[in-house]
Amino acid sequence: MFFGILAFGVAAAFTGAAFYITFAEQPARLMLDDRAMLVQWKPAYARGYVMQASLAMLGFLLGAAAWWTTDDLMWLAGAIALVANWPYTMLIILPVNNRLNAVEPDRAGPESRALIERWGRFHARRTMLGAAASVLFLWAACQPVGSL
Numbered sequence: 001m002f003f004g005i006l007a008f009g010v011a012a013a014f015t016g017a018a019f020y021i022t023f024a025e026q027p028a029r030l031m032l033d034d035r036a037m038l039v040q041w042k043p044a045y046a047r048g049y050v051m052q053a054s055l056a057m058l059g060f061l062l063g064a065a066a067w068w069t070t071d072d073l074m075w076l077a078g079a080i081a082l083v084a085n086w087p088y089t090m091l092i093i094l095p096v097n098n099r100l101n102a103v104e105p106d107r108a109g110p111e112s113r114a115l116i117e118r119w120g121r122f123h124a125r126r127t128m129l130g131a132a133a134s135v136l137f138l139w140a141a142c143q144p145v146g147s148l
Contacts, residue, residue, distance in 0.1 A: 001141070004066035004075055008137035010059035011082050015130035017052060022127045026120040034108040038100065041116055045097060052126070056085045063137060072143065078136030085129050093122045 025044065029037050063079025066072070096119045103112045 001066070001070065003062050003069060004137060004141055007059050007062035007066050007075065007078065007082075008134065008141055010055055010062055011078065011130060011133040011137050014052060014055040014059060014082065014085075015127065015134050017048070017055070018123070018127040018130045021048060022120070022124045026123065030113075030117065030120070034110070034113050035105050037116055038103060038108040038112050039105050041100060041119075045100075052085070053089075056082050056130075059083075059133065063133070066137075066140070070140075072140055074136055074140035074143065078133045078140060081129055081136055082133035085126050088126065088129065093119065093126075096122065 021044075029040055029044075032040060060079045060083035063075050063082065067075035067079065096115055100112060100115050100119065103115075
């Protein structure tokens with residue numbers, strides 16, 4: 001259960017960070033002019049990527065360890081939900097990120113704004129994956145020991 005409690009904490013941290021980005025940072029960013037918005041997005045994304053990718057992987061490993069030690073599939077389900085952020089990011093979000101990173105701030109305009117708006121919608125789904133993992137981990141943690 002030790003690994004599971006840690007997995008829940010990591011998933012909750014991931015979800016909290018993703019929630020903040022989706023409901024605070026992104027709406028504030030969209031209030032900026034096109035150039036300032038792009039200038040703000042680039043370093044925020046770079047820093048957030050490292051933090052959230054690390055949390056997703058750590059939470060997955062802890063959730064998998066909880067499953068391994070308890071044989072409760074709920075831990076594995078939470079681990080998979082959390083690590084699903086990796087392929088989702090690589091397949092869906094990364095192409096948008098690459099296009100945004102290729103835009104020079106002086107060339108920011110309606111196209112870069114539309115890409116950042118799209119990125120925000122995609123990122124909201126990462127928040128949902130983190131929340132799903134957190135709920136699954138919490139559900140597993142609340143089960144009586146030895147129940148499946």
